[in-house]
Amino acid sequence: MNNPSFELATPRAIDPSKRLLLFSGILSLVLWYVPVAQFLLYPLRLFVTFIHEANHAIVTLLTGGSVSQIEVLQNANGWTLSSGGIPALICSAGYVGTAIWGAVILQITKRTDSGKRGLAVLGAFTLLITLVWVRPWGASLFGFVAGLGISALLFGLAKGLDKKVATFALSFLSVQLSLNALLDIRTLLYLTTQTKVKNDAVFMVDYAGMTPWFWSLIWAGFASLFLYRSIVAYWKD
Numbered sequence: 001m002n003n004p005s006f007e008l009a010t011p012r013a014i015d016p017s018k019r020l021l022l023f024s025g026i027l028s029l030v031l032w033y034v035p036v037a038q039f040l041l042y043p044l045r046l047f048v049t050f051i052h053e054a055n056h057a058i059v060t061l062l063t064g065g066s067v068s069q070i071e072v073l074q075n076a077n078g079w080t081l082s083s084g085g086i087p088a089l090i091c092s093a094g095y096v097g098t099a100i101w102g103a104v105i106l107q108i109t110k111r112t113d114s115g116k117r118g119l120a121v122l123g124a125f126t127l128l129i130t131l132v133w134v135r136p137w138g139a140s141l142f143g144f145v146a147g148l149g150i151s152a153l154l155f156g157l158a159k160g161l162d163k164k165v166a167t168f169a170l171s172f173l174s175v176q177l178s179l180n181a182l183l184d185i186r187t188l189l190y191l192t193t194q195t196k197v198k199n200d201a202v203f204m205v206d207y208a209g210m211t212p213w214f215w216s217l218i219w220a221g222f223a224s225l226f227l228y229r230s231i232v233a234y235w236k237d
Helices: 016-032 037-062 087-108 114-133 139-158 162-193 199-206 212-236
Strands: 066-072 078-083
Touching: 016 078, 037 066, 037 078, 037 114, 037 139, 037 162, 066 114, 066 139, 078 199, 087 114, 087 162, 087 199, 087 212, 114 139, 114 162, 139 162, 162 199, 199 212
Parallel strands: none
Antiparallel strands: 066 078
């Protein structure tokens, strides 16, 4: 009788796209808790603010309103001056929309040739928002210069980086957008419960009732859902 032979099962290696996601997520979390790294993340915070305010502006236009101005401040806060539209949707667009951006960009990074093109598209989008809605005078001068600088940086990365490195950079941006959406909502919860600072949740109460923390939690739930579903879809593929 022949002796049965056994083969040791070897764990299947994680494919490059999944390693890319893991490394992007770990690096993002580490940088958030390294004090010195906050200086490195400052341009990213400004970029997230541009996306946040652009969401307000875009939803305003889609719901029949008009946008007068976007301002991005040195402390990475911002505001959008608009009129008309559907206020409840406009207020919700900032945080939820940023999470959607992160989820969509993450799916785009699954294509190996997407990095350079994706960075260029984000650069063009930031430049368009800056030229159309950010005023190059007075208090808005910083936001205008920052928008031009971020656009130039994204275009430079798209042109100068290797395809694989560009894809990693785009993946890192997607994770940053998703995490910032959640972390900013955490800050929003603090502002709505401990201070009287005007913010999106406070404005939402004026249009839809309830309380500021209620809307903060609703937005956090949607942002978490988009992030979770995006990661699951990415990992399965």
